Amino acid sequence: MAANLRLTPAAAAELGRQAAVAGTPGQMHLELLPGDCADHVIQIRPGHLAGVAIARADGVTLHAPKSQLKLLQGLCLDYRGDLSGGGFLIRSGDGISPCACGSAFSLR
Template sequence: MIETAEIDITPSAAARVAAIAQKQGKAPILRLAVDGGGCAGFQYRFGLADAVEAGDTTAVRDGVTLVVDEVSLDLVRGSAVDFVESLGGASFQVTNPNAASGCGCGTSFSI
């Protein structure tokens, strides 16, 4: 496990992860992964993780851990995960300085 400032989780996202994890009886660990696909080339995938894996990079805020695997980290280095509520709904969003462009849905990007 590598804890660095290479990724971040906002207080809003940490609070939401904590609430979801408590409701599901799981550890407050959010995994951010990047998969090929989506309308812009890559897409973000979020899910609660059971544990931090070897080689994961982590960010911890308010007792919540954000984890990113080594392969995905190259695509999201310097990013922050936020939880945003708007008229259109509520979702986790990634502010990714590496993304050259994104799509209207906010879940995919290109480099």
């Protein structure tokens, strides 16, 4: 594994579900984009688009661009769902300031 990104069981289950629905079983891709409320916002798409494996859990591998590995170090990816929908959330690690939206963060 190239980065120390952790997946909660809820995140791994949702990543696996989305990968299967998209026709790319076991393969998902995370990329950081410039954010509005914080420096970086996560974008998760099905497939192995490019990059290196950064996390594996419950039969799904999450990939990310190699250039973003340092930014992903120490993060925890979670998933929360309710009756109105759901979404992936960044749980903070050392030196991370998550935004209130949950999917964006800045480095301290």
